[in-house]
Amino acid sequence: MTDPKNRNPLPSPSGPPAAPETEAPGPADGPQKSEQELVRADKYRRLIAAGANPFPHKAERTHSVVGLVGAYAALSTEELAAARVRVVVPGRIMSVRLMGKASFFHISDGRSKIQVYIRAEKAGAEAYERFKLLDIGDFLSVTGELFKTKTGELTVLCESFTFMAKCLHPLPEKWHGLQDVELRHRRRYLDLIMNPEVGEVFRLRSAVISWLRRFFDGRGYIEVETPMMQPLAGGALARPFVTHHNALDLDLYLRIAPELYLKRLVVGGMEKVYEINRNFRNEGIDSEHNPEFTMIEFYEAYRDYHDMMDLTEELFCGLCSDLLNKDEFPYGEHVISLKRPFRRIKFRDALAEGSGLPAAAFDDRPRIIKYAEELAPEKKPVTYGKALDIIFDKRVKERLIQPTFILNPPKEVSPLAKSAAGISEEAARFELMVAGMELANAFSELTDPAEQKARFEQQGEERKKGNEETHPVDLDYVQALEYGLPPTGGEGIGIDRLVMLLADRRSIREVILFPLLRPREEK
RNA sequence: GGGCCGAUAGCUCAGCUGGUAGAGCACCGCCCUUUUAAGGCGGGUGUCGCGGGUUCGAAUCCCGCUCGGCUCACCA
Numbered sequence: 001m002t003d004p005k006n007r008n009p010l011p012s013p014s015g016p017p018a019a020p021e022t023e024a025p026g027p028a029d030g031p032q033k034s035e036q037e038l039v040r041a042d043k044y045r046r047l048i049a050a051g052a053n054p055f056p057h058k059a060e061r062t063h064s065v066v067g068l069v070g071a072y073a074a075l076s077t078e079e080l081a082a083a084r085v086r087v088v089v090p091g092r093i094m095s096v097r098l099m100g101k102a103s104f105f106h107i108s109d110g111r112s113k114i115q116v117y118i119r120a121e122k123a124g125a126e127a128y129e130r131f132k133l134l135d136i137g138d139f140l141s142v143t144g145e146l147f148k149t150k151t152g153e154l155t156v157l158c159e160s161f162t163f164m165a166k167c168l169h170p171l172p173e174k175w176h177g178l179q180d181v182e183l184r185h186r187r188r189y190l191d192l193i194m195n196p197e198v199g200e201v202f203r204l205r206s207a208v209i210s211w212l213r214r215f216f217d218g219r220g221y222i223e224v225e226t227p228m229m230q231p232l233a234g235g236a237l238a239r240p241f242v243t244h245h246n247a248l249d250l251d252l253y254l255r256i257a258p259e260l261y262l263k264r265l266v267v268g269g270m271e272k273v274y275e276i277n278r279n280f281r282n283e284g285i286d287s288e289h290n291p292e293f294t295m296i297e298f299y300e301a302y303r304d305y306h307d308m309m310d311l312t313e314e315l316f317c318g319l320c321s322d323l324l325n326k327d328e329f330p331y332g333e334h335v336i337s338l339k340r341p342f343r344r345i346k347f348r349d350a351l352a353e354g355s356g357l358p359a360a361a362f363d364d365r366p367r368i369i370k371y372a373e374e375l376a377p378e379k380k381p382v383t384y385g386k387a388l389d390i391i392f393d394k395r396v397k398e399r400l401i402q403p404t405f406i407l408n409p410p411k412e413v414s415p416l417a418k419s420a421a422g423i424s425e426e427a428a429r430f431e432l433m434v435a436g437m438e439l440a441n442a443f444s445e446l447t448d449p450a451e452q453k454a455r456f457e458q459q460g461e462e463r464k465k466g467n468e469e470t471h472p473v474d475l476d477y478v479q480a481l482e483y484g485l486p487p488t489g490g491e492g493i494g495i496d497r498l499v500m501l502l503a504d505r506r507s508i509r510e511v512i513l514f515p516l517l518r519p520r521e522e523k
Numbered sequence: 524g525g526g527c528c529g530a531u532a533g534c535u536c537a538g539c540u541g542g543u544a545g546a547g548c549a550c551c552g553c554c555c556u557u558u559u560a561a562g563g564c565g566g567g568u569g570u571c572g573c574g575g576g577u578u579c580g581a582a583u584c585c586c587g588c589u590c591g592g593c594u595c596a597c598c599a
Contacts, residue, residue: 175548
């Protein structure tokens with residue numbers, strides 16, 4: 001077997017390098033190479049022939065580009081000259097200005113750019129000729145001293161450089177970057193190379209997730225991992241993906257939620273647990289939905305949904321002030337203000353407010369169903385619960401820009417929640433709406449095994465009527481409840497939407513590195 | 524799944540009611556040692572998404588398809 005690391009040995013010192021076509025692989029797909037790709041492959045061959053290692057194993061470096069800019073950009077020309085800072089800095093060539101026997105170019109580390117000045121006189125004629133074999137997109141490591149040009153730009157005066165990697169394709173245009181949304185998502189690496197603000201969004205995403213871990217760890221929660229492949233897709237109402245385990249000859253579902261497993265852990269005495277991981281729902285794709293998405297779910301014993309509201313306010317406000325250093329931020333045309341307390345309104349009152357109907361009208365079920373049918377004539381089988389849903393979606397949701405807790409939605413769509421105190425038809429539950437999106441969903445968990453079983457069975461009846469969005473009957477979970485689930489508050493927060501909010505992105509695909517796209521043959 | 528919009532050079536885009544395919548950047552050649560969307564002179568590198576049709580002639584008009592965006596539906 002060929003050791004992949006030795007695929008490209010250094011050219012032998014005694015003669016010209018081996019067959020250029022195998023040394024410098026062409027584009028991975030398609031027989032047609034563009035003129036620019038042929039030129040790049042040829043320059044690559046000549047560079048290797050001149051002694052460059054085509055695939056060096058590592059680069060010594062004293063600084064990163066972003067580190068240099070942060071540390072030295074503010075120094076004056078005189079201060080920088082006096083400091084005599086010698087650097088070895090690797091990066092990707094992003095632009096070149098070639099001027100006879102000297103050139104300026106910028107290298108990037110994906111976050112920041114720094115200019116390099118190379119003169120034949122300083123670096124040597126041979127090195128300068130090698131430099132001219134490099135292209136925009138190539139990686140190299142530059143050794144030299146920092147100075148400022150007469151326009152005041154921090155620049156490395158190149159004494160020598162080492163080739164690091166070849167870019168065999170031309171990069172997108174320097175001024176407009178890469179605009180094509182499809183290409184940006186299919187080749188996210190190109191998006192990251194050309195559009196630095198994209199990298200910032202994903203750095204923010206990373207910061208959000210590590211902040212959340214610190215938040216919960218600091219409150220005595222433990223992080224757990226529960227099955228992604230489940231024999232029953234429970235914990236939410238959604239269509240699952242199905243897969244199959246061969247050895248067990250068993251159909252399994254990719255989880256739509258971790259909820260029932262996390263609550264089994266609370267039964268087992270893990271009083272505070274959280275999980276950050278992917279859920280999978282086999283449903284439509286749009287600007288707020290990707291088939292796989294990331295949620296944090298957390299459960300705390302001896303708490304109810306009012307406690308979870310307080311915790312949620314603390315979480316959102318702390319996250320925002322720690323990561324954005326302020327308590328309000330733009331989202332599209334709006335300014336979102338995260339100040340405690342968030343508005344709290346009951347589901348029914350929100351419906352009344354949005355529809356303009358008096359709250360009492362919501363006791364008149366036929367009237368409400370008729371109203372919903374007029375709002376959405378295309379939706380045929382309208383139950384009372386469904387009607388409330390329609391009114392919420394059409395009349396209420398988009399108006400909820402500032403953070404708002406919607407309290408006590410109907411119990412019939414909350415099969416895992418306790419009933420609200422003294423109100424049998426309402427669930428002890430809230431949803432947090434921000435910028436017209438549902439960001440969080442929490443309830444006082446249903447702990448009564450008999451009622452849980454009855455609710456599951458009721459869902460089973462719904463399913464028989466053809467409603468696919470029902471919760472499966474999970475008797476194993478009921479048995480867990482029979483061992484005793486203490487009063488527990490639980491909540492889920494959609495990480496993708498949370499990042500959309502903080503990063504001011506209107507599409508979930510802008511906060512998922514590789515959103516699901518239909519595969520396509522490369523051109 | 525329905526509706527609307529889009530796909531033209533490596534990238535960003537123009538191309539009208541049908542008449543030999545264009546610009547900027549990038550690229551190639553020549554000049555240029557503090558430039559920075561460097562500059563000067565010269566060069567267009569293309570399966571106009573794919574497949575049919577209409578026509579003397581199609582990037583352009585018609586039909587079908589693929590992929591994407593927005594939107595509605597479905598759905599947190």
